Amino acid sequence: MADNNTLLQVKDLVIRYETDDGVVEALNGVSIEIHTGKTLGLVGETGAGKTTLAKGVLRLIPSPPGKIVSGEVLYDGKDLLKLSEEEMRKIRGKHISMIFQDPMTSLNPVMTVRDQIMEVILQHNNISKKEAEKRADDMLELVGIPAERGHEYPHQFSGGMKQRVIIAIALACQPKLLIADEPTTALDVTIQAQVLDLIQKLKTRDNTSMLLITHDLGVVAQTCDYVGIVYAGEIVEYGTLREVYKDMRHPYTKGLMASIPNLVENVRRLQTIEGLMPDPTNLPKGCKFSERCKYATDKCREKVPDMVNVGGEHMVRCILANEEK
Amino acid sequence: MNENKKELLRVEGLKKYFNTPGGLLHAVDNVNFSINEGETLGVVGESGCGKSTMGRAILRLHEPTEGKVFFEGHNILEYDKSKMKQLRRDMQIVFQDPFASLNPRLTVSEAIAAPMLIQKMYTKKDRVELQKQVSRLMEMVGLADRLKNSYPHELDGGRRQRIGIARALSLKPKFIVCDEPVSALDVSIQAQILNLMQDLQDELGLTYMFITHNLSVVKHFSDNIVVMYLGQMVEMAPTELLFKNPVHPYTQALLSAIPIPDPDYPMNRILMKGEITSPINPEPGCRFYKRCPYAKDCCKNPNIGLKEVEPGHFVSCERIGDPELKENPNA
Amino acid sequence: MKKDNTKELSSGVKQRSLWQDAWRRFKKNKLAMVGLVFLAVLVVIAIGTIVVDIVTNNYIYENYVIKQNLRGRLEPPSAAHPLGLDEFGRDMLLRMLWAVRSSLFMGVIAILISGVLGGLLGAVAGYYGNKTDNIIMRAMDILLAIPSMLLAIAIVAAFGTSLVNVLLAIGISYIPTFARTVRASIMTVKDQEYVEAARAVGANDATIIFKYIIPNAMAPIIVQTTLGVAGAILSIAGLSFIGMGVQPPTPEWGSMLSSARTYIRDSWHITVIPGLGIMLTILALNVVGDGLRDALDPRLKN
Numbered sequence: 040m041a042d043n044n045t046l047l048q049v050k051d052l053v054i055r056y057e058t059d060d061g062v063v064e065a066l067n068g069v070s071i072e073i074h075t076g077k078t079l080g081l082v083g084e085t086g087a088g089k090t091t092l093a094k095g096v097l098r099l100i101p102s103p104p105g106k107i108v109s110g111e112v113l114y115d116g117k118d119l120l121k122l123s124e125e126e127m128r129k130i131r132g133k134h135i136s137m138i139f140q141d142p143m144t145s146l147n148p149v150m151t152v153r154d155q156i157m158e159v160i161l162q163h164n165n166i167s168k169k170e171a172e173k174r175a176d177d178m179l180e181l182v183g184i185p186a187e188r189g190h191e192y193p194h195q196f197s198g199g200m201k202q203r204v205i206i207a208i209a210l211a212c213q214p215k216l217l218i219a220d221e222p223t224t225a226l227d228v229t230i231q232a233q234v235l236d237l238i239q240k241l242k243t244r245d246n247t248s249m250l251l252i253t254h255d256l257g258v259v260a261q262t263c264d265y266v267g268i269v270y271a272g273e274i275v276e277y278g279t280l281r282e283v284y285k286d287m288r289h290p291y292t293k294g295l296m297a298s299i300p301n302l303v304e305n306v307r308r309l310q311t312i313e314g315l316m317p318d319p320t321n322l323p324k325g326c327k328f329s330e331r332c333k334y335a336t337d338k339c340r341e342k343v344p345d346m347v348n349v350g351g352e353h354m355v356r357c358i359l360a361n362e363e364k
Numbered sequence: 365m366n367e368n369k370k371e372l373l374r375v376e377g378l379k380k381y382f383n384t385p386g387g388l389l390h391a392v393d394n395v396n397f398s399i400n401e402g403e404t405l406g407v408v409g410e411s412g413c414g415k416s417t418m419g420r421a422i423l424r425l426h427e428p429t430e431g432k433v434f435f436e437g438h439n440i441l442e443y444d445k446s447k448m449k450q451l452r453r454d455m456q457i458v459f460q461d462p463f464a465s466l467n468p469r470l471t472v473s474e475a476i477a478a479p480m481l482i483q484k485m486y487t488k489k490d491r492v493e494l495q496k497q498v499s500r501l502m503e504m505v506g507l508a509d510r511l512k513n514s515y516p517h518e519l520d521g522g523r524r525q526r527i528g529i530a531r532a533l534s535l536k537p538k539f540i541v542c543d544e545p546v547s548a549l550d551v552s553i554q555a556q557i558l559n560l561m562q563d564l565q566d567e568l569g570l571t572y573m574f575i576t577h578n579l580s581v582v583k584h585f586s587d588n589i590v591v592m593y594l595g596q597m598v599e600m601a602p603t604e605l606l607f608k609n610p611v612h613p614y615t616q617a618l619l620s621a622i623p624i625p626d627p628d629y630p631m632n633r634i635l636m637k638g639e640i641t642s643p644i645n646p647e648p649g650c651r652f653y654k655r656c657p658y659a660k661d662c663c664k665n666p667n668i669g670l671k672e673v674e675p676g677h678f679v680s681c682e683r684i685g686d687p688e689l690k691e692n693p694n695a
Numbered sequence: 696m697k698k699d700n701t702k703e704l705s706s707g708v709k710q711r712s713l714w715q716d717a718w719r720r721f722k723k724n725k726l727a728m729v730g731l732v733f734l735a736v737l738v739v740i741a742i743g744t745i746v747v748d749i750v751t752n753n754y755i756y757e758n759y760v761i762k763q764n765l766r767g768r769l770e771p772p773s774a775a776h777p778l779g780l781d782e783f784g785r786d787m788l789l790r791m792l793w794a795v796r797s798s799l800f801m802g803v804i805a806i807l808i809s810g811v812l813g814g815l816l817g818a819v820a821g822y823y824g825n826k827t828d829n830i831i832m833r834a835m836d837i838l839l840a841i842p843s844m845l846l847a848i849a850i851v852a853a854f855g856t857s858l859v860n861v862l863l864a865i866g867i868s869y870i871p872t873f874a875r876t877v878r879a880s881i882m883t884v885k886d887q888e889y890v891e892a893a894r895a896v897g898a899n900d901a902t903i904i905f906k907y908i909i910p911n912a913m914a915p916i917i918v919q920t921t922l923g924v925a926g927a928i929l930s931i932a933g934l935s936f937i938g939m940g941v942q943p944p945t946p947e948w949g950s951m952l953s954s955a956r957t958y959i960r961d962s963w964h965i966t967v968i969p970g971l972g973i974m975l976t977i978l979a980l981n982v983v984g985d986g987l988r989d990a991l992d993p994r995l996k997n
Binding site: 400420423425448449450453454456457459460461464465466467468469471478481482515516528531535 | 954
């Protein structure tokens, strides 16, 4: 499937955590693809493995207990999993950078924000301190913070401002790929709107690709080109935004969408997905969703269904994908 | 608003200030509203707008600085300790964080039984009766009986929130303050809890005050909505009216910022300038002033208050009626 | 939709309280378990010697533990006396065993005194805050400003050397440490939502403190107690060493060490053995304390 437009391709990535309570099968053969300048949104609930995937791409899985069991992470054709730690460090921040969920804890409280932006710039570019300082100030202005505030410390900023600083750090070296792990979850809606708007603007300017991880189907609809729905460490539905949102095939995707209270229509009762996500140390043998699925048959419980193409780039991991339900 | 319905709770001029090292924090400033029996009042606002403090002030978990709270016609702020303890049976609260709101040392059944023992509805002697009641409550909120002896840390967020609801219900209250009861939960679990709360309301005739930052949840759930900004009420209306015709610039911006899960939905975000200002020693007048695209000098009028713009629809804005203030930019 | 629609998870529902969880983690720490076993042995010895004294009507104590036998003084270890004889010809092994109870029990009692008093003060300060907190904690600061050993010496010097005075002296000198620990841990717990929930159902202060706050604030207090006992034993040994604690001929490690030190060049065993006794006990208590800290820290929970 990979063509010359593909920036990142993850193939069959399997990641496990070995804990006291057993082996947590966090990621079970996930394959994704991100094209240059495009945004892929990964949607799923807590514990689905979204963050593990993001950290896996950057090889930031804490080990032990984490372990990348198998798979490939091809960035520009190179397998990141085969690089040395030294080479990997050059990738992080320069080629691929990451925005974390919690703006309150992802900045160093004892460094000024300008110094924190400069640090990344100096790490990856052979330029003088003066130039780096100038670039840092430019970045601050770019994210809408007056450069004069650069000498302030993170605690002097509000949550939304901190997230802007984090975005400035992430984009300071003009990476080709930005991984954003729930970048707006900790923010209020009006601030979320500002931050999403900013990310979108900068992305277009530099033609950056983005992997956006979120649990909010609304945010995805407003920002992404492609969508992957993650459930229990697997992608269960994948396609362009339109394909997935306008023609949902997987019962989990449908359930997820139906359980959000709708602003446009009025429903008296919400639909729910019954039950809970399976225990990742003890996953069902067949389809991971079979325990909660209304349509599940014995066949579903036997083996993990393959991804089925249902037209275009739209793939669904369900044996009933091509049937009308 | 609706004359034939019985009013259960009325709040008049409620204020709650905190003394902080930086000055006087106006967490809740001059709030007025009422809730009818069996209805739900949604309270919406962003972090720091005082919505949680207001919920706690009404229950006197934080003693209000000023104002009156009438419950079934009596001003409960005048109640003494023993009368207040009696009243706690009628007014309960469900908390936001199901991880922090349960005592980690108590099992599920102990947690649910605790309020009934504290209120002496049962004594240690009627253990059998008490256990029966606990089982009934667990069934009511959809908890399997086998979880009775589990500890909260062994359960997921959805089940914990069910325990929190069962605990609130155990005293057979009439009124429940729900402080962001679903915002810590995943969407599919959130829907389960919302449905449960709705069923309980229908069945037991409960009255809710539903505090949340999530506008879609509040729309789904409430009969009337109060929008708050930095301790002030900016708009109050029946749910339908508020969503159809938001008048206050803040409400408009808030509604426009919700991401709709539909790629074809035309996004028309009103991006507000700046960030929430501080509620410490606020300047007189509208607190939205600094971020409001329509702000003018008249907005600094210290006697700002709610005005009725259509039946049941109240707005606190000095510029109502000004043609510059668009009707509804998203309509 | 009134039933629990949650289908049974194959793992089943575990029912372990936080204490059971902590014990499970503690068991994994080998060093801490060795320390715990060592302490258990000490407790058995201490109780055992008391039982022996009662059964034999102090016969062994009077005739072997404290009775001098100058003919065999400073005899090195042998088959008959595995740890040798001391400067007055008494059996070192017996004296070591009989000394356990004073160190251990006095240490525990001293810490109980400071734990109860300090704990109460700290709890009141932490729960009520504001002025109460200020008054109590400033008083604790004053107490803390005096080195604890010096304070103990002063108390014993003023009121005379007696068992009760020594216990009180050490107990009082540890009060501020406990007050601080308890206050800090109460303050973190008291703002939890479940405490507010208890208040919302009309619980009174006593119920809230004893049922909701204290059980959840116990972890650091337990660790502090373990480490405190170690400190108290050391203090008792120290006081005895300078002659202000347990008086001879009652066997006590500190005083044994003190009277033996003149003979250290010729008969090393009578100094080293009580020294080792003190050292190992303190080490065991510290190792157990660290183990408890790790086991009780929910952040390390996996």
